[in-house]
Amino acid sequence: MKKVFWIVLGLVVIIVLLPVITGDMESKELNETTRASIDGSFVKLSNGYTHYELKGNEDAKLIVLVHGNAAPAVTWDYNMQPLLDEGYRVLRYDVYGHGFSDRPKLDKYDRYLYDQQLIELLEKLNIRKPIYLVGTSQGGSTCAYFAAKHPELVEKIVFLAPLSDAFEGSNIVRLLRSKLGEYFMSVAGDKFILKKASILLDDTKKEELESKLKAQLVYKGKKRAVLANAKGNCLTDSKPYYEKVKQQNIPALLIWGDNDKNIPKESIDRLRLIIPDMDFHIIKNASHLAHYEVPEKVNTILINFFKQ
DSSP states (O other), X not given: OHHHHHHHHHHHHHHHHHHXXXXXXXXXXXXXXXXXXXXXXXXXXXXXXXXXXXXXXXXSOEEEEEOOSSSOGGGGTTTHHHHHHTTOEXXXXXXXXXXXXXXXXXXXXXXXXXXXXXXXXHHHTTOOSOEEEEEXXXXXXXXXXXXXXXXXXXXXXXXXXXXXXXXXXXXXXHHHHSTTHHHHHHHHHHHHHHGGXXXXXXXXXXXXXXXXXXXXXXXXXXXXXXXXHHHSSTTSOOHHHHHHHXXXXXXXXXXXXXXXXXXXXXXXXXXXXXXXXXXXXXXXXXXXXHHHHSXXXXXXXXXXXXXX
């Protein structure tokens, strides 16, 4: 009986102390002082500050880059300048909970939240004309939702390994939505987020992306935002919004890396059945973040599509 008692007591102590032992990288607040030391610009929207970068001639066609869950807007580092060099105006921003944008204290982050963020950002930047929209992973479904709700604002749309109906992280999502989710993030949240760099094939790019992810992890609320996103509807079936893109006759492009471990080829094939006339390119020897890993290949495809 005593042995059982000490075993149970030991387990309780481990459970209580483990979050302390594993540590917590979140040590800074995103506020006026810290934002002043960060490159880029900030604008206050209804749910908090959004970090963004907007470059190019005001009269040029605007390309808006929407990142996914794997990493923040820094994943567009190798795409922005080549697009600017072609004469386009380019906007990239950190989605709520990512990078240097605020982490709203909401129980759930849903599609409406991200849609509202982009609409408000465009309004604040006085952007009224139709845009070229590019989204990767969850950002792809965010763009599909945006186009479905605001077709008059989207002239062309690009999906890079987009989330539509299935992805390989579904078991993790179920864990995060469970009662164990908060404890899991307190124990292993930092490592879980940093591990997302491992989806890349190139070791140099892995180290580089991990370093960039660490820069966002120091700001409080990141792990809470990951949980809120998992609890929302953003990782559920979004096929109806892609169907709307088809119905609205918005020219679309689909790009997928043949070593993508997050979005299976079967999901991509189902998406192509929804929009059968969509341009489609498979990038050889590329992972889920093909635009970051082999940007020269993706940039060429993007530019050719936009120039059509």
